[in-house]
Amino acid sequence: MSFDAAFQNQNFKSVGTRPLRPDGVDKVTGRARYGADFNMPGQLVARVLRSPHAHARIVAIDTARAAAVKGVKAVITAADLPDLSNGDKALFNILDNCMARTKAMYDGHAVAAVAAIDEKAAKQAMKLIDVEYEVLPHVVDVDAATEPDAPILNDAVFTTGIDPAPTTASNVANRSEFGHGDVEAGFADADVIVERSYRTEQTHQGYIEPHACVASCNPDGTADLWVCTQGHFVFRQNCADLLGLEVSKLRVTSSEIGGGFGGKTHVWAEPVALALSRKAGRPVKLVMSRDEVFRASGPTSATSIDVKIGATKDGKITAATATLRYSNGPYADIWAELGAMTSFACYDLKNVKTVGFEVLVNRPKVAAYRAPSAPMAAFAVESAIDELAQKIGMDALDLRIRNAASEGTRSSYGPVYGPIGIGPTLEAAQAHPHMTAPLGTNQGRGMACGFWFNFGGQTCTDLNVNADGTVTLAVGTVDVGGSRASLSLVAAEELGIDYQDVKAVVADTGTLGYNDMTDGSRGTFSSSMATISAARNAIAVMRQRAALTWDIPVEDVYWEDGHAKAAGAKYGNLAPLSVKEIAAESGNTGGPIAGHSELVADGAGVSFATHICDVEVDPETGATSVIRYTVIQDAGKAVHPAYVEGQYQGGAAQGIGWALNEEYIYGEDGRLQNPGFLDYRIPVCSDLPMIDTQILEIPNPNHPYGVRGVGETSIVPPLAAIANAVSNAVGVRMSHIPMSPPRILAALSRQKGE
Amino acid sequence: MIEVTLWAGLVPLADNQTTIIVEARTVRELLRKLQERYPGLEGPINNEVAVVVDGVIYRNDWSKELPEGTKVFLMRRLAGG
Numbered sequence: 001m002s003f004d005a006a007f008q009n010q011n012f013k014s015v016g017t018r019p020l021r022p023d024g025v026d027k028v029t030g031r032a033r034y035g036a037d038f039n040m041p042g043q044l045v046a047r048v049l050r051s052p053h054a055h056a057r058i059v060a061i062d063t064a065r066a067a068a069v070k071g072v073k074a075v076i077t078a079a080d081l082p083d084l085s086n087g088d089k090a091l092f093n094i095l096d097n098c099m100a101r102t103k104a105m106y107d108g109h110a111v112a113a114v115a116a117i118d119e120k121a122a123k124q125a126m127k128l129i130d131v132e133y134e135v136l137p138h139v140v141d142v143d144a145a146t147e148p149d150a151p152i153l154n155d156a157v158f159t160t161g162i163d164p165a166p167t168t169a170s171n172v173a174n175r176s177e178f179g180h181g182d183v184e185a186g187f188a189d190a191d192v193i194v195e196r197s198y199r200t201e202q203t204h205q206g207y208i209e210p211h212a213c214v215a216s217c218n219p220d221g222t223a224d225l226w227v228c229t230q231g232h233f234v235f236r237q238n239c240a241d242l243l244g245l246e247v248s249k250l251r252v253t254s255s256e257i258g259g260g261f262g263g264k265t266h267v268w269a270e271p272v273a274l275a276l277s278r279k280a281g282r283p284v285k286l287v288m289s290r291d292e293v294f295r296a297s298g299p300t301s302a303t304s305i306d307v308k309i310g311a312t313k314d315g316k317i318t319a320a321t322a323t324l325r326y327s328n329g330p331y332a333d334i335w336a337e338l339g340a341m342t343s344f345a346c347y348d349l350k351n352v353k354t355v356g357f358e359v360l361v362n363r364p365k366v367a368a369y370r371a372p373s374a375p376m377a378a379f380a381v382e383s384a385i386d387e388l389a390q391k392i393g394m395d396a397l398d399l400r401i402r403n404a405a406s407e408g409t410r411s412s413y414g415p416v417y418g419p420i421g422i423g424p425t426l427e428a429a430q431a432h433p434h435m436t437a438p439l440g441t442n443q444g445r446g447m448a449c450g451f452w453f454n455f456g457g458q459t460c461t462d463l464n465v466n467a468d469g470t471v472t473l474a475v476g477t478v479d480v481g482g483s484r485a486s487l488s489l490v491a492a493e494e495l496g497i498d499y500q501d502v503k504a505v506v507a508d509t510g511t512l513g514y515n516d517m518t519d520g521s522r523g524t525f526s527s528s529m530a531t532i533s534a535a536r537n538a539i540a541v542m543r544q545r546a547a548l549t550w551d552i553p554v555e556d557v558y559w560e561d562g563h564a565k566a567a568g569a570k571y572g573n574l575a576p577l578s579v580k581e582i583a584a585e586s587g588n589t590g591g592p593i594a595g596h597s598e599l600v601a602d603g604a605g606v607s608f609a610t611h612i613c614d615v616e617v618d619p620e621t622g623a624t625s626v627i628r629y630t631v632i633q634d635a636g637k638a639v640h641p642a643y644v645e646g647q648y649q650g651g652a653a654q655g656i657g658w659a660l661n662e663e664y665i666y667g668e669d670g671r672l673q674n675p676g677f678l679d680y681r682i683p684v685c686s687d688l689p690m691i692d693t694q695i696l697e698i699p700n701p702n703h704p705y706g707v708r709g710v711g712e713t714s715i716v717p718p719l720a721a722i723a724n725a726v727s728n729a730v731g732v733r734m735s736h737i738p739m740s741p742p743r744i745l746a747a748l749s750r751q752k753g754e
Numbered sequence: 755m756i757e758v759t760l761w762a763g764l765v766p767l768a769d770n771q772t773t774i775i776v777e778a779r780t781v782r783e784l785l786r787k788l789q790e791r792y793p794g795l796e797g798p799i800n801n802e803v804a805v806v807v808d809g810v811i812y813r814n815d816w817s818k819e820l821p822e823g824t825k826v827f828l829m830r831r832l833a834g835g
Contacts, residue, residue, distance in 0.1 A: 161762070161763060163766070176762065176763060178762065205835075261835055262835025265833075333833075334830060334833065338832065371835060372834065411809075414829060415806035415811075415825075415827040415829065416808070416825055417809045418809035420809075454834075455804075455811060455834060519834035519835055520833075520835075600813075600814040602810075602813060603810050603812070604811065605810060606809075606811075702810060712834065712835055
């Protein structure tokens, strides 16, 4: 990478201010175009037929009657999506999830799809698709799936990561292990040991906008896809691979996005829409209903976690272990492994061991959810840390500070830390007035720490200086959290122009080089780096144009405060040239002015946060109200502080819902009982207090402005912080998330011996 | 000389070595020499590996220079939300 990304400790004029968001007016007036707002002339309506069974062999599918319905233009099954994975298991799993091939693996698994001229015809055809199922025994519970007598989802899955390799199929797809030291010796040195098992239930990312797309396969072999996604370049690759298209012939345009949180990093409906369009020869629009979103896309894992921590009386942790079982849905992934990596990442431990088990169950394929897998691990570990502090008789914050990781600590997942921010967030919590505010009756306070890796990735950006001196910034990272505002600030900062003179757009896959998805808290981190690079390249062009205008060597032209200036006394009579002046002459000095950048934005740096929470629990109903909440997190440099605060608040709000109410509830038949927002309750404004935030700015040495990703870490501590607060309020350790009113009442009853 | 530590999943593919000493000046050279020495690592290195250099995770920048004595850790390439 030729671009020097080292932190430069410069003073800022634009970065750090809070201008209005460029997409705000469109969003509040209804003009913004989300996935379902795109339409094509002659487009068809698609509907997907989904399995009503949790686990069933597909004996036969007869689509003849459906295809004969007036207005139906195409009916597809797995036969219309042939297996092109060529041994690539991950690709095959994506294909099989998009359209079941031999078995339906969960309630809601797609088995066929229809494209018709209207909704009525599509629905009528759906009823006429004859699917013969052989219903199989199912298992939806993460612990039950590991029992010896559990129904096996996939006869070809043998647990990996075990020596010797097993010879019988299992629902445990992989075992992973991390740690160092001698945990048994460490526990022998402990004066106090806490050991407890925890559970968290499956939750959905809860994005307000359902998955939606319009697909158009054209007679010349090209295709277009308009879609709500976190990564249109990755969707292009996935869809091209699944449908046998050349990447260059598939153009993907991303819409505005009404939330993703990881759930829109995976293709679900898009290959189906493309296959329908290919068969029908017309554009096809596919919009998932909320029911479909819950049943067939995106949830995170349900978990079952055992934690054991030992410490001396003076609060030094001597050993820690965690065994983590994460449900994966029907396809093996790395969710438990991520939980095992993040469990103890906040602490400096001499002896630590974590073991993760990926468990296959008859539920939808698990997708990333904001710092995927870390919140559940943090819930278990931070709850145990709190209990340990109580057993020792030590303040829980002091215990965390006593054992916090710092520069030089060997992390529990392997690498040795460089400079990290867990210590400063804990110290800020210690100094925060929230920690000493008085509590009332039935109220309790909890706190917790959280860790996430953060990463960067491949990034490509174009910056065009228009003839009037305004700037168009084309980026390839989808704006899920306000990155267009942040990136406009960065471009304005580099060029020395007004924020209002920069217009940032998300370019489609046909007009910009490849970009990784907006995930891993990378959107602003990566694209700001590329924007800085592109702006500096544009400045180099503008210095050349000024030199031509003045007829002096380019080496004698420097850039300062948004102007080209001639260096030295000999050019004293040359007035500086602004961007507008240089742009106005561009036609006669060499043509359009642009700066391009393609780079790998690595060096994101790991991220830590500390949260403090006060709750009040009604002992009669078991209902919990969050009455005060504080988020403390390091942003490196907050480019647009209001958006950073929004990310902190959003993560906390999602965590509050996860901790208190949200839960996939399955019946004995393996069918999801609550696939809608009435029965799956995410928090609304009236459920939440004003979430206070404290932004720490410890510069990231690997970014010119010191920027760190901020999108994910804020969802890691809330489960534990709220669980600790509720436990302190009711006097019972709450070990099962969500802490819904019935669970709290049951815990209180158990305590009373009822 | 660079000291490379492998995550547990890679160890069986490297003759059960947890720590390997390699002479390399960049991440790219390091990964190439690891594959030459342990061909079983080729698949994971191509698809699943991130490289941690002095505590910072690198997923793509294989041109990253490795000063003498650098501690490198190979970890699984992560998913994010």
